[in-house]
Amino acid sequence: MDIIKELVYILNTKRYKDITFYLDTVPILTIFFDKDRKIRVFVNNMKELRGYNIEFDGGVDTFIMDIDNIVMSSGVNGLIENSKDSKVSFRSEPFLYGEVSKDGIVIEVDDVDYNDENEPVMIHKKYEIKFDAEPLGLTVSRIAGAFAYLQYM
């Protein structure tokens, strides 16, 4: 199964309005999934902050390519690749936290379940996705693609 399918399988029917990626504790990429498949992408390349508007109208693969182009051309990919000892992570609300490495993603989510008395119970779940090593920037774009898929498909 590819990364997107696994992520969609894990997150299931959840909808996230935005996602932020971090290099250590510094936000480097925030994506807002707005109405009408309009997406705002903000980038911190450590020199300046940049904004891009794109649309989710050509399917997930096109979206991933768009994000990957932004990540590459804005300088964020260079940041990620050159900071070998740094950690790339991502967050979204309601509680979702993940860490990205060259060959895997660890993702933690809080889920509400119901006990025998039908009372809501918060469950903390942790998943690990393994795949063949690929550039971190591309993995970041794929994760964004999975979130877009959940939001719009």
Next chain:
Amino acid sequence: MSLIEQLIRVIHEKKYHSVTFLINAMPIITVNFLKDGKVMILLNNMEELRYYEFKFEGDVDKFVNDIENMLIYSGIDPMIRKMSVKCIDFHGEPYLVGKILENKIIINQQDMMFDEDGSEVTFLDRKEVITDVNPSGYVLAQIIGAFAVQLYN
């Protein structure tokens, strides 16, 4: 003379379309001055990247007030105060480099003139604005206001 009046005298007019503020080499605000007084502001509050839009309609006091409110509510002003920031760097395009210190603002700009032979001569224009302020959202808002006045008026 108020701080904004001093800044207006220093910042070259009709020149800067973008200015970025940095704390410890980390961009926290990028302001893009677009056509028709439209101002796009990108923020990094160290938790996520955000985006705001304003319109400069000639009333600089209102504009500065709006920007200051945004800097407070977005978490930038509290972050500056919490970190007890002693210096905020800023740069504009084309060449402008500035520093906000505890009691002064230093601005270096590059200017181009023509000599008697019609050859281009570039020189560095260094100005200091002495003022009794600490780096804060209010000071940033006034600097952004001064850039807007010099571009749009």
